[in-house]
Amino acid sequence: MRVALFFDGKNFYSGWREAARGRRIDFTKLADWLVKKANGSHLWGAYYYTSIEENIANTSDTQQKLSGFLDMLETQSGFFVKTFKRKVSNINCLQCGSENRYILEKEVDTAMVAHMVNLAATNAYDAIVLLSGDADYAPALEAIRSLGKQAYVASWAGAGVSKRIRNAAFDHIDMLLGLEFFERELSEYEEVEEGFECEQEAEKIEIESVTGDLSMDSFLAELDQAQSKFNGGYVGLGYFLTRWRSSHLDTTPEIRRQVLDKLLSEGFVETYNAPDGALAIRVSNKIEPNIKSV
CATH class of the missing domain: 1.10.10 (Arc Repressor Mutant, subunit A)
Known part of the structure; x- marks a missing residue:
């Protein structure tokens, strides 16, 4: 049975950092493990979707590390990286009126949905594993199942998995259970994707009075x-x-x-x-x- 993997890069990384504490991943072994968990015989393709700055040469060290990570990922057998320009929007603070910038990545979501459904409609795979728990993907999984394909959702111990997408999926795969099979030594490019180090256990702290509240x-x-x-x-x-x-x-x-x-x-x-x-x-x-x- 042919299995396709779809990574929502930002969602995947966020769960990995929070639940798996940034433990190191061999992506080829991860793909093999996910295929087996979906009762598949071989990998059809692994598609990694994310957004990057338009001119990576002139951006931060974090973005250049992301570019290196994506270059590495593309060299892995069966992996295909899809990148989109980051769209910047502004938001005004209700209290002070100051304008702040934030990132929108809707094109990543819509492109991924179109690709998943199109491959299902053309009978490219028998089962799909979506590495994201975002509820926005639930209609896509429902459409894929209506086309006669099995649709799984994978996460790190359920982190970020909405009830809606869990109900739409054939089953849930907990990647924390497979770390012993696909964990490996860290390379320089896998330290950061979106600019964070892995979170450590919170220390106990004393709260000093600063504001009086x-x-x-x-x-x-x-x-x-x-x-x-x-x-x-x-x-x-x-x-x-x-x-x-x-x-x-x-x-x-x-x-x-x-x-x-x-x-x-x-x-x-x-x-x-x-x-x-x-x-x-x-x-x-x-x-x-x-x-x-x-």
Whole structure:
């Protein structure tokens, strides 16, 4: 049985970093393992979709590492890399009115959906494994199944897998269970794809009074800790609001956003455009929280 693999690069990397703690991958062995988990006999093709800066020669070191990683991936048997230009949009802060830049990657999603469905319609494969848990792909999996193909979704311990896409898939494959089969030594290009190092276990911290508000002080302490964990202190705004794990912060992104807006308006936190163009946050120079590891 022929199996096709489709990687949503950003989604795949995000789950790998969060759940697998950035453990190293042999992509050829990963492909072989996924084919077997989908009850297949051989790989039809592995398609890796992501976005890059338009002129990679003049961009950040992170983007150049991404380019090197993609070049390496294309040399792997059966792998095909599909890249798209990153689209930049602007967002205005509701509190201060400042304009900030962020990245849109919708073309990646739509191109991937068209490719998956087209190959199914032309009987190119018998089963597909989608390495993304984004609910936007659920209609595509439903269409593929209606064409008589099996559609699996693969993730790192279920990280980022929506209920809708889980229901649309024939089954779920947990890649954490296969790490012992496809883990390998790290190459220089696989350190970073989107500009983050792997997250380490959070340390316990004492919250010092900076603003006089416990929720704001906790946010500052955790953000300071996150900056110390990631390469160059780069903490993605969306990542910190939705995925940063902490017993000191509310788990609801909307509540975290409300606290962030207060800190932005009072100048304790600032937003900026990271080297890869994504919107990031950091503790402002206005303060230096006294945070102690215990």
